[in-house]
Amino acid sequence: MIIAERKPFAEIKAMLAPYKKILIVGCGTCVAVCLAGGEKEVGLLASQLKLALGVEDKHLEIGEITVERQCDLEFLRPLCDFTADYEAIVSMACGAGVQFLNQLCSLHPVFPAVNTTFIGVNNEVGYYTEACRACHNCYLGITGGICPVTMCPKGLLNGPCGGMVNGRCEVDPEKECAWCRIYHRLELEGRLDNLREILPLHPHDRTTTPGTVIHPAYKRRYGLNE
């Protein structure tokens, strides 16, 4: 899932300074799980803003709503009518959700309340680690289920590099070398032969942004078959 962290309160407050009536829109999927932008966090931000402005004897009218997924038109479209009464919108979704909301609500400024950090896993409550760089070409089948693009700070496809010392990474000696982990995992699985194959250059041309994916079943619908 997508991991995000809430922006510092001062930054959010400064962004909203010119407005008197705002809508905070939460997202009930990834950012809700990582405790950054779900329904609860919308309530907390609204309460914090009310308190902060109350301390300064100012007033801000705040609407709160959380949609299932801000990155999905189906859930976002009904929100558009609802936003008309507000001067500005604060989105607590990842960058994708903020931009989608911005695209749909063209009459209002949309501000992000979280910093989107990475695609990661939920180890335990409140503890998330990066697991995927969305690199367009998955090597996990060859590398024993350990991603060299993400776990190796250099993203080497044919490691380890010369900086590995006693199985530790030279960039961060606290961490195990990703390629060492890959070697030991493949050894355990009896698949060390995988490492005899030199992986070709990563297809960086495919990673040009912004990417587009159209499911093969829907190519005709989007005029790509002919």
Added chain:
Amino acid sequence: MNFTPKILAYVCTYCTYTAADMAGSARMQYPATVRIIKYLCTGRIDIIHILKGFEAGADAIMVSGCEAGSCHFLEGNLRARERVEYTKQLLDEIGLSGRLEMFEIAASDAPKWVAAVKEMTQRVEALGPNPLRRGKHLHPDAVEQLENMVQP
């Protein structure tokens, strides 16, 4: 500044509530500044409950649960402590520092409850009233609203 502090105490029924009850039975004297909201465990206390308390105009909020290792539900008090620490950070950002504190008071420790209320009262007297109150009293419905929030 001459004012009577209004302190909300979110307390666990298994320990602090009993301690407060015992303080009353023993006729122990302490400032009448505290309004108690009883939880079945401090682990039920959500960050939003604390913020809503300040929105309602509380001058300070004390969260009081069992001593570490004595939670009836094993670790509710530890979770409460994590939430209180985080809420303190949120309050620092707002400018309401020092108005929230966590205590650990066992069921038999009525004197500790009395000391905790005295400590919080002194602290609030030094800090002054919650700026959101602006001379008004705690909203009359605030405690009832919070109780409804706790017991749906």
